[in-house]
Amino acid sequence: MSLTATGIRAGYRGHSVLDDVSLSIGAGETVGLRGPSGSGKSTLVRVLALLHTPDAGHVSLDGDRIDGARHRVPADVRTRIAVLFQSPRAAADPRLSLADLIAEPLRALRRPREHVAGRVAELADRAGLTADLLTRRPHAVSDGQLQRACLARSLAHEPRYLLCDEATTMLDASTQALVATVITEQQQRTGMGVLLVSHDPALLARRADRTEDLPTPPASVR
């Protein structure tokens, strides 16, 4: 059981960012990923999250090869992989309250109203979000509070894999600790595999079971 990228070459409009990159995240495992700026860490996360189609190579989810990305992949497959983005501001629809933000993935799959309400309350509680915060919109909360709501949202479907793209970089130490605790609890409870993308060697040494390095692509590829 693993989320695996094999021989990935990917980029944007003919500009390659990744060339022949492979990575595997096992169930219950925490894999660290580090690399210099521009090395394609976020692109690899997008490929693994089935949000970006690679130019070559493929992604396998629990042994099944996945072709295509975004809406070409069925919703029940997409929801097995969750992403926690670096900037909670960019990753949150500014029109939605924090409660709606957390409920959105559940409503997207037409879960019953009572189930959604119960699940939002449970996820918000785990992320340390009070009832007062849940009624606020993103502009009325701090980055840390918003990232906790994004974390709650990413766990809504009990994903098998969580990809954290420098998700705690811009947070204060206490929020970093809370996010890490929630992820660890989820991992222990469900056996979720985690990819931690970070520039921080201390964080990776502390939290990752193993760390992979993404080299700077050669000039010809860049």
Added chain:
Amino acid sequence: MADLALARPRRRTLRLRSGHVGTTLAALVLAGAVLAGLAAPLLWPLDQSAIALDNIAQPPSLAHPGGTDDLGRDGLHRSLYGLRVSLLVGLVAAVVATVIGGLVGGIAGLLGGWPDRLLMRVVDTISALPHLLLGIFIVAMLRPSLGAVILSIALTHWLSTARIVRSELLSLRTRPFIDAAIAGGASRARILRRHLLPHILPKIALATTLMIPHAVWHETSLSFLGLGLPPHLASLGNMINDGQRSLLTGAWWASIVPGAVIVMVTLAIAALAARWRDRLDPRVRAELNL
């Protein structure tokens, strides 16, 4: 430091007050025009083909506040009916243009790739043509009527809406919150309904509102050139055109009254739309403390 801190709020209060006065005035003018236009057929019916040869070219008076034209018709009375036509044409043409522009921009922005390139080249090509000339060509192909004028305006004014919708969609599509929604299992329809449309609808509505005064002027221009409504029907463009003849005999009111009506109403709509635009822009909203 203390002096500076005291001086700034005063200036801001003054700006805010003057903005409110302008907005209130514009809202009153527009509300008055719309109410008068709606109530006119009930309270002050007009026989479009009636003339009064014993009342020709009378200057403004209590009996005829807008004077009479060279056929003895009341200038203010006909201006009111002309305004009804202008507002109706402006509103319907702006809505039709928005629907066309929204569909073209929506398809281009959502699909991207070759449909986007193809549609945007069509938009560029039509933009390169003078739109009044194109409007005249379209209306000349049809019989002069209200429908022909609306079609002519709508078919030449959808381009800006298409560009706005397309650029907004292209920008929104790549935002991480859309990625998060896709990863969360949202379908294409849900993303459009829940995340894309709510973001672009206020901008589309604003573009439509800003288009109304432009469409009103376009209708007036076509009528002025004799390509709008039939000459006997009251239209602001027809009246300004008819009034030209009277200018030579000193009857200035025949053109000035319908001209003043269109200037006041279109300025009021433009002012309200500009205020709305300011409210939608967070930076301007913060500056004006709205």
